[in-house]
Amino acid sequence: MPEMETSPLSLIYDGSFEGFLCAVFEAFERRTIPQALVPASRPSQLLIGEQIEVETHPNRAERVRNGIIQRSSHRNASLVHVAFLSELPGVELLLLRYLVKLFNDPNGRYWQNMLDDEVFELVQIARKVKKEVHRFHGFVRFQETADGMFFAPIDPDHNIIRLLARHFRARFSGQQWIIYDTKRNYGIYYDLHTVQEVVLQNHRIDFNAGNVASEVKALDEDFYSRLWKEYYDAVNILERQNHKQMTNLMPRRYWKYLPEKNQAGKLK
Amino acid sequence: MKEQVLKKLQVLADAAKYDVSCSSSGSTRPAQDGALGNAARAGVCHSFTQDGRCISLLKILYTNYCIYDCAYCINRRSNDLPRASFSVDELVDLTLSFYRRNYIEGLFLSSGVVVSPDHTMERLIAVARKLRSEHHFNGYIHMKAIPGSSAELVAEAGLWADRLSVNIEIPSENNLKLLAPEKDFSSVLSPMNQIHQGIELNKEERRKYRKAPRFAPAGQSTQLIVGASPESDFDILRLASGFYKQQNLKRVYYSGFVPVNPGDSRLPAIQKPPLVRENRLYQADWLMRFYQFRFDEILDDRHSFLDPNLDPKLAWALRNPSFFPVDLNAAPYEMILRVPGIGVRSAKLIIANRRFGSITFSHLKRMGVALNRARYFITCRELPLHLRDIDPVYLRRKLSPSVNPKVVQLNLFEHA
Numbered sequence: 001m002p003e004m005e006t007s008p009l010s011l012i013y014d015g016s017f018e019g020f021l022c023a024v025f026e027a028f029e030r031r032t033i034p035q036a037l038v039p040a041s042r043p044s045q046l047l048i049g050e051q052i053e054v055e056t057h058p059n060r061a062e063r064v065r066n067g068i069i070q071r072s073s074h075r076n077a078s079l080v081h082v083a084f085l086s087e088l089p090g091v092e093l094l095l096l097r098y099l100v101k102l103f104n105d106p107n108g109r110y111w112q113n114m115l116d117d118e119v120f121e122l123v124q125i126a127r128k129v130k131k132e133v134h135r136f137h138g139f140v141r142f143q144e145t146a147d148g149m150f151f152a153p154i155d156p157d158h159n160i161i162r163l164l165a166r167h168f169r170a171r172f173s174g175q176q177w178i179i180y181d182t183k184r185n186y187g188i189y190y191d192l193h194t195v196q197e198v199v200l201q202n203h204r205i206d207f208n209a210g211n212v213a214s215e216v217k218a219l220d221e222d223f224y225s226r227l228w229k230e231y232y233d234a235v236n237i238l239e240r241q242n243h244k245q246m247t248n249l250m251p252r253r254y255w256k257y258l259p260e261k262n263q264a265g266k267l268k
Numbered sequence: 269m270k271e272q273v274l275k276k277l278q279v280l281a282d283a284a285k286y287d288v289s290c291s292s293s294g295s296t297r298p299a300q301d302g303a304l305g306n307a308a309r310a311g312v313c314h315s316f317t318q319d320g321r322c323i324s325l326l327k328i329l330y331t332n333y334c335i336y337d338c339a340y341c342i343n344r345r346s347n348d349l350p351r352a353s354f355s356v357d358e359l360v361d362l363t364l365s366f367y368r369r370n371y372i373e374g375l376f377l378s379s380g381v382v383v384s385p386d387h388t389m390e391r392l393i394a395v396a397r398k399l400r401s402e403h404h405f406n407g408y409i410h411m412k413a414i415p416g417s418s419a420e421l422v423a424e425a426g427l428w429a430d431r432l433s434v435n436i437e438i439p440s441e442n443n444l445k446l447l448a449p450e451k452d453f454s455s456v457l458s459p460m461n462q463i464h465q466g467i468e469l470n471k472e473e474r475r476k477y478r479k480a481p482r483f484a485p486a487g488q489s490t491q492l493i494v495g496a497s498p499e500s501d502f503d504i505l506r507l508a509s510g511f512y513k514q515q516n517l518k519r520v521y522y523s524g525f526v527p528v529n530p531g532d533s534r535l536p537a538i539q540k541p542p543l544v545r546e547n548r549l550y551q552a553d554w555l556m557r558f559y560q561f562r563f564d565e566i567l568d569d570r571h572s573f574l575d576p577n578l579d580p581k582l583a584w585a586l587r588n589p590s591f592f593p594v595d596l597n598a599a600p601y602e603m604i605l606r607v608p609g610i611g612v613r614s615a616k617l618i619i620a621n622r623r624f625g626s627i628t629f630s631h632l633k634r635m636g637v638a639l640n641r642a643r644y645f646i647t648c649r650e651l652p653l654h655l656r657d658i659d660p661v662y663l664r665r666k667l668s669p670s671v672n673p674k675v676v677q678l679n680l681f682e683h684a
Contacts, residue, residue, distance in 0.1 A: 113624040114617060115631055124634075138314040138324070142369045150368065170299040171306050175368060223270055224365045227277055231366075234281040235327065236318045239526050239541050245320030249313070260315055 004100050007032040008049030013092075014056050015039035017084055020092060021061035023054045024099055033100065037092040064099075071102050072111040083126040085159045091125060098122050129158045136160060137167050139254055140179055143211070143225070144218035150177040153210040153257050161188055165195045182210070210257040225259040232260035277362070279352040283332040283343050284378055287435070287491060288523045292324040292373040292408045295430040295486035305367055305374075305407035307430060307486075312373050325376035325410060326366050330354055330391050334380030338448035339535055340437065340496045342528040343380045353382075359395045360403065367407050374408030374430070375399070385416035393421065396428035408486070413463060415455040422459050423483075426466050431486040431518070434459045439504050443497035447534055456490075463488045464515045487518035494549060495525035495542040496535055500572040502563075505552055509563035512556065522549040548574040555580055558612055559605050577668040582608040585645055586660045592645045596627050609642030641667055 004027070011026060011034045013019035023037055035049065068077040080095060098118040102110055114120050142150035150172070154161070161181045165188050168179065172190070180187030180200065189198040204213040212221070255261035293311030313322040329343075331353035337345040354362075363375045377395060381388050392411055399405040411429040413422050426432055434456050438444040441453045463484060470483035490511060492504065508520040524546035527538055552574060555561040559581070566580050567573075575583050585592065585608045594603050596618055604615045614635045618627055626649045633639055644663060 109624075112620070114621045114635075115624050115627075120634060134310075134312070137308070138312045138370075138373075140370045144369070152370070167308075172304070172368070172370075173299060174302045174304055220365070224369060227274060227362070228366065228369070228371050230274060230278055231281050231326070232315060232317070232323070234278050235285040235323065237285055237526060240319035240321075240524075240543065242320035243318065246316045246318055249320065249322070250316040258315065 004028075004031055004033050007034060009034040010036040010038070010049060010051045012038060012040050012051060012053045014054075015041050016056065017081055018058060018061040019054065019056040020084060020095075021064040022056050023092070024064050024096055025060045026052070026054045027096055028100075028103070033093075033096060037096060067103065068099070071105065071108055076111050079122065079126045082129050082163065083122050085163065086125045086129045087159050088125060094118060094121055094125075129160060129163075132156055132158050133160050133163045135254070136164055139250075139258065140164070140168070141257055141259060142177060144221050145212055145216050146218050147216075148176065148218070150175050151205065151212055152177070152179045153182050153205065154179060155181060155183040155256065157253075159184060161186070162197075164188065165190075169195050180205075210262070229260050273358055273362070276352040276354055276358070277328070279350050280329045280332055280354060281327065283380075284327045284329045284376075286342065286523065286526060286528070287327065287376070287378055288321070289376070289410070289433060289489055289491060289519065289521045290322045290324055290327070291431075291489070291519060292410070293486070294518060295408060297406045297408070297430060297485070299406060300404065303404035303406055304364065305405055307374065307406065307408045311408075314370070314372055324373040325408065326363055326372045326374070327376040328354075328359070328362075328378075330359065330377060330379035330388070330395070331382055332380045333382050335383070336381055336448065336450045338437070338451070339529065339532050340447055340493055340525065344529070347529065356391065356394045356398060360398050363395075363399060363407075364403060364405065367405070372407075374410070376410040378412040379414065381414060381416075385414045386418050386421060389414045389417035389421040389425065393425050393428065396425070400428050410486075413459040415451060415459060417459065419462055422462050423466060426463060426470075426483040427481055429484055431488060432463050432484045433489040433491070434463070435491045436507075437491065437493055438497050439492050439499040439507050440497065443499070447497065460488065460490065460511075460515050460517075467516070487516070489517055489519040489521060491521040491523055493525050494522050494546050495538070500567075501545070501549060501552070501574045502567040502569075502572040504549060505556070505563040505567060508553060509556055520553060522546050522553070544576050545574070548576065548580060552580045555584075560602055561606075578664065579608070581606070582641060582667060586664055589660060593647045594645060596632075596646050596648045597622050607642055607645045609638035609640070609645075611636070 009030070009032060011023045013023040027034060027037070040053065065077060068080060083091060084095060101116070101118060110116070111119060114123060136154060136156060140152045140154060142152045144150055161179060161184070164179055168177065169190060176190060176192055178187050178189045178198065186197055186199050188195050204216050205211065206213070291311055292307070293309065295307040296309050297307035299306035311324060313324050315323040317323060331351075332343045333351050333353065334341075334343045334345055342349070359377070366372045367374070377392050379388050379392060392414070396409050396411060399409065409429045410431045410433065411425050413425060413432050413434045415434055422432070436456050438447055444451060444453060466483045467487060470480065473480040474482070492507070494504065504522070511517040511520055524541035524543050525538070526541045527535065529535065530537070552566050555566055556563060561584070566584060574580055578586075585606070591606065594607050596604060601615060601619050604610060604618055605612065610618075614632070614637045617635045621627065621631070628649055629639065632642065632648070644658060
């Protein structure tokens with residue numbers, strides 16, 4: 001494969017992973033590493049030079065994805081996806097540089113070489129995202145509604161909500177639930193059969209407090225969340241107080257939707 | 269009715285909190301479609317207490333009434349405190365409601381001993397049985413095997429629970445007798461051995477019949493209290509090492525003695541729990557479980573207490589300069605594991621990546637190696653800072669945490 005040259009071109013994609021893969025396709029076709037690769041939702045005034053909006057074609061995305069799998073593995077292809085979902089600024093260009101090396105590697109071992117800068121950074125970013133996924137396996141808090149739906153608001157740093165589906169589908173297959181990203185305004189909904197993405201229109205939910213409106217809340221809901229708070233307070237051992245460790249493990253930015261932590265003024 | 273449950277929860281969660289085990293890992297209890305819950309191999313922490321411990325399970329007592337009068341225990345018979353007992357249904361409802369809201373990973377059920385060990389064990393089993401067979405609950409269940417309860421009951425408990433544990437509490441028989449006159453080692457060791465046999469037998473059975481019901485699939489653990497009695501760290505690690513080898517325990521938990529019963533003359537008069545000592549014991553325990561250290565390498569007759577100022581791996585390295593330097597580009601995994609500042613993850617990374625080229629300091633740094641410690645014990649391509657060229661006494665001072673009066677923890681029994 002010929003060398004890729006850097007150019008003052010900017011590629012704009014639709015923000016989806018498929019769209020990103022199509023932008024990668026575009027870059028390969030043009031044999032160029034653009035100076036910017038950004039989603040349309042995050043336009044930048046600083047872009048100079050030519051700007052190209054890349055169209056999303058599912059079959060092109062599929063070709064790139066298959067290419068990644070062929071040159072590495074299924075697991076590595078999902079790692080690329082996971083790192084993409086970090087939404088860290090510049091992650092798209094990092095992934096592009098990584099993919100250029102991956103596609104140019106003659107012996108198919110490149111992706112395992114953590115001594116390489118791009119591989120190393122990609123793995124670090126994916127680790128960060130997966131760490132947050134793991135945290136939210138624990139930090140999701142459902143509230144039951146009067147019609148037996150379980151609703152949980154979250155606002156994670158990374159765009160992880162799709163990565164939560166499998167865990168919660170397996171664990172709570174007998175109840176309907178929604179996990180909703182209030183920052184990115186979409187969620188996943190399980191209807192006792194499948195999980196699908198949803199955007200809520202009719203807001204019976206106060207996204208700031210994360211509460212389901214009281215007229216649609218299940219009768220026992222407040223009782224159980226109060227029990228949980230009491231439990232949380234009761235298990236604390238005063239003599240062992242270690243606030244620093246607690247906030248390391250459960251950073252304050254996650255407290256908003258945790259009933260045991262979010263009461264106003266409760267900053268013990 | 270609701271207010272009553274709330275009060276019981278406060279009393280019985282408060283009374284259960286001194287059991288430090290929190291793990292919900294090591295079991296894979298698969299989900300069934302339409303049923304509630306599963307258990308994840310890695311375990312999930314759902315919250316963290318103000319003291320920084322993880323909350324993954326609803327850790328609760330069935331009752332805090334107790335016929336025993338153990339000196340170290342808040343729930344002992346002679347204490348005047350609010351007492352309560354849950355009903356089986358209340359505990360089942362609490363567990364399910366918390367679980368459905370994703371507050372918890374499962375249930376940790378313990379109890380004071382009422383009427384008799386068997387009677388108490390039966391109540392605990394009733395809760396787990398109801399959760400599993402009536403409500404198809406597949407979440408994690410950790411149950412206490414009550415010391416002194418009969419073999420049949422322990423056998424049944426293992427069918428419903430993921431993990432069973434019997435607490436040894438005091439690390440030597442003499443002191444256990446002194447502090448808990450109604451208990452002895454055999455009342456703890458016999459259920460422990462029985463659980464161990466049950467697990468081994470079950471493995472055998474499942475090799476023959478894949479569908480044989482599982483017995484305590486997440487294994488068993490125990491807890492001992494550190495600093496309520498005068499045993500040395502050496503004694504404690506020897507005991508723990510025996511548990512890992514002979515009873516194949518998954519975990520030994522070390523609980524720094526919290527003076528809940530001030531005024532009992534059998535106990536040391538301390539103000540604060542020995543948290544530094546507890547931490548060093550956990551570090552030493554990790555060395556035994558994940559770093560292939562034997563207990564008598566970590567400590568010996570001359571050094572019977574862990575150094576509060578040095579982590580035990582570093583202390584071992586300073587006592588064994590001839591082992592170093594370790595060449596990271598050539599040494600086997602087991603040797604790399606012994607380098608202070610290199611953990612299991614970075615040791616594996618080093619092994620996996622050195623086939624791509626020489627590992628350098630900058631690689632090590634981004635792998636997460638603590639170079640400030642490791643650099644004295646390794647060679648890679650950069651110049652070796654050989655331990656033998658440096659005075660271990662100097663290194664010890666340099667690598668100890670800055671002199672902090674809070675770290676110095678006098679051991680009451682050390683010179684007793």
